[in-house]
Amino acid sequence: MSMRLALAAGEGGLALPETGPLVVFHPRAGTDLMVLPRDRCLLVQPFRPDYETFATAGWTVDWHLPAGQRCAAALVFVPRAKRQAQALIAQAAACCDGLVVVDGAKTDGTDSLWREVRKRVPVLGSLSKAHGRIFWFMADAEAFADWVAPEAQAIEGFVTAPGVFSADGIDPASRLLVESLPPHLGAHVADLGAGWGYLSTHLLQDDRLKSLEVVEADRIALSCAEQNIHDPRARFHWADATRFKPDQPLDAVVMNPPFHTERSADPGLGQAFITAAARILSPRGQLWLVANRHLPYETVLARAFVEHREVAGDNRFKILQAARPVRSRG
Structure with a gap:
């Protein structure tokens, strides 16, 4: 950084x-x-891997700002999603009695935020360096009242939040995966990288399902999933999907794995999800996933499973199914 x-x-x-x-x-x-x-x-970090990194290093970390928390200064590191960045700046301005500092890469829209903030409050200082910008101003909650995130935003009956994956609509890849799944995958299933719970909601329509592990690293997204899913068979886990360990081997894993590190494409993320799925599945377990067509997942599927195939897709996405993991124990 x-x-x-x-x-x-x-x-x-x-x-x-x-x-x-x-x-x-x-x-x-x-x-x-x-x-x-x-x-x-106090570091506010809802993404589980980063949360653990800072906590291990001795920082005080929470996934959200505790109610009533005040501070002498607040720092905001700009996320990719503009609406989330605005909400964080508004939250910082509301909890702070002094300076608010904003830092981020230009590719994440920090220059645009700087220009917008200058229209609302005097910016006391700014530094453009290393393909990004840092600037600061005195907190003024009223100046950013229209940037405050709503307590809940709904799309097609589901609760989402600014900054979570597919916050403004059902992801077309996930929708295609739902349309391609068989009606029954087994008694014990996991949704890795579950987001706000769209795939999990569909999986719970199976009356023969006994347990569903809803695994998500973004605590904000997981909180949305907890609001969208009211089924005792669902068990929610704030966890890094690549390190998740269920209580028992699973019959199936379903996922729409991420493939970006910040703004850079990183197929290694999805490949790590596939390896994790093979590790937690039973010897005859199966994996169902959706991926952008260009992503090179077939090689890792061939290493991790005895068999794999493309079962559906279109010009943008492919639905891949794999069975009989080579390594089914962690």
């Missing part, structure tokens, strides 16, 4: 308060936080 925060606090004129708590919203693993006093910081 860039050194913009350190540069701003050094020669850029950013003066963070010497007393009082600091709240840091959505820092990513690898973000340089060395200029911050660790004993006064």
Whole structure:
């Protein structure tokens, strides 16, 4: 990650308060936080792998801002989704009694946010460096009242939230997967990378299903899934899907795995999901997944399963089914 925060606090004129708590919203693993006093910081990070990285390093971390939390300064690391970035800035401005600092890559729209913020409040300082920008201003909750995220937003009857995958509509790839699944996959099934629960909701329509593991690394998305699913057979796990360990081997895994690291395509993510599925399935278990057509998943499927095939698809997506994992124990 860039050194913009350190540069701003050094020669850029950013003066963070010497007393009082600091709240840091959505820092990513690898973000340089060395200029911050660790004993006064609360990191808000809902993504489980990053949460664990910071917690292991000794930071105080929570997946959401506790009710009533106030701070002397707040820092926002800009996420990819503009609506989520605006909501975080509004949240920071509402909980803060001093400076709000915003830092992010230009490819994540930070320059656009900077221009929009300048129309609302005086920006006290700004530094453009390392393909990104950091800027700061005094907190003013009223100035960003229209950026506050709604308590819930609904699409086609489902609750979603800004920044989660497919927040504004059902993902067409997931819809295609639902249309391609057989009516019964087994008694014990997992939805890896479940998001806000669209695939899980469909799987729970099977009366013969006994348990469904709903696994999602984004705690905000998982909270949406908990609101969308009211079935005692569903068990919710805030966990990295690539490291998830169920209580027993599973009959089936269903997934629409992610394939991006920030803005860069990373097929290794989906490949890691496939390897994880093979590890947690029973010897005769099966995997069903949807993927963008160009993603090279067939090679890892051939290594991890005795058999695999494409069962459906179109010019954008492919539905892949694999059975009999080569390694069915972790």
